[in-house]
Amino acid sequence: MRTPLPAAGSTRRGLIAAATLALLVSGACADAKPTSEQQRGPDPEVLIDELTAGLSRDNPYRDPDTEERATARRAARSLVTEPNAANDLDQVFGDLGFRAHHGTDPVTDRPFDLYLADGSDDRSWGAVLVDRGTAPRTVIEVPHPGFDINTEKLGLAVHRKTPGSVLLVAGAHRQAADSDADVAHNDRSLFHTLATEFARNDLDQIQLHGFADRNLPTSDAVVSTGSAPVTPVARRIADGLSGAGLNTCRAWVRKCGQLEGKTNQQGRAAAELEAVFVHLELSWSVRRDAEARGRVAEVLAAQLAVA
Template sequence: MRRPVTAPGPTRRELLAAATVALLGTGACADEKPEPGKREDPDPELLIAGLTAGLSRENPYRDPDSTERATARQAVRALLDDWSTTADTDPLFAELGLDAHHGADPATGRPFSLYLASGSDDRTWGAVLVDRSATPRTVIEVPHPGFDINTEKLGLSLHRQVPASVLLVAGAHREAGNGDADVAHNKRSLFHVLAIEFAENGLDQVQLHGFADRNLPSSDAVVSTGSAPVRPVARRIADGLSDAGLKVCRAWVNRCGQLEGKRNEQGRAAAEAKSVFVHLELSWSFRRDAEARDRVVAALAGQLTPA
């Protein structure tokens, strides 16, 4: 049943500002004064939480036009051509309505760039978080933040555990824009354009989803490659999750309750490009518990981090 439309709530910018105040208030001692002239680096966790806090099916969303899609592809190529500088990437992402935030990640100490939708118009296109300590190798994708609850937290934790990774997070509720915001099934979306441009330039894709326990009670996780070929990394991820104590359904061995991602557009494009695509579905029991999520992240990172 469709929920009734309620009075407008706080904007995304207001939610982000409130979260900032709350975090600073709880993280500092009452008598602690900021060091004169010192500017705190932005925290990706806080900024991504602000992005996802106000997601609703009532939010605006539109697909990019052809010019914007071309700009997105150019931004990815500029990033990969020289990942150590922001001179070219910042203005390109700005053309797409994504604000640039740079600093050192407080959790890892590694330099990062976060390109984040401002939420000021219908270009609700999410976030691109880049580890600038090394040449990018892996794209970690969160197509349904807020809807597949805690997948954005899982994605950020995994990004922090996997150096040389890019985190790609959608920016709208999957039911917004009459369903066009379901970026995993919309090849016109900016998410898709960015994901495939990364893939065609040699980066592996790992995409995170969630399912209700009742939909596949025999499993804690489903590992598949969508329409793409089964690659060794998918088998290693499945084995790593099993070693961590999860009951894993391997889509290349068994049917997994229609959670195999066969209609996933990024998987279909990966099959055409002959690139690596891993589709991971995680049960609610494991997504809702922080310790369980940590186990999943450790298992995944162990298979994605270069030896």
């Protein structure tokens, strides 16, 4: 016996139902991807690039007041000693004008916390990016983003290659506010307050700078410890950079064209605290070349990882 065909109306209703179900399923699948991306959080590189791109000597900047510096010290201590107190840290950094971002780094696949002051007011205090894969032990500092071109890119690259590192990026052009925003030479800045508190809590520091080729044409890099004593890690970094093909001037061996960082305020504080501080200057020829920056990042990460 032949099976009777369904009526035309029921066929149309079945097709409509099937199409509706397909749309619902495809919509659910479309929703799934953004949800996953949202769980990963933003890409820190994008946010730091946006911060740097907006820097201008005409932007507002001010130093923190006494209470804000005390809050910053508390934030730095908590970041090191209470790594699981994310909500408390969000509140403390929020009181300083920072917005909290959390997620998984798309390059390292490690969890991160990023505190970002976007410069929407005169608290142009930059970014603090923390690798949460392990306990903090190293601070990578970028005091002149945008001005010392590509130091922020190198800083992020070193951070991503160095588990347990904190990336500290200034948030204003170094010539803003009559150069008060030059945080490497301003011991009243929030940058200095955070860096010093990190040093007090036994985190090693490396600070990244840049120089014009004409200022020291015989060198690609200058390694120093500022006012602090010469340390094994500084020697290892200098040797590593030389091994990577860079002409490296060692400030404890000879003069390096006034690029030794002797007046650097974070270096002076580190010397008083007997903490590790490395001051690294790179030529424009190195900083503009992505492959050369990559070699530098590999060297720094390898040497900073040595206990």
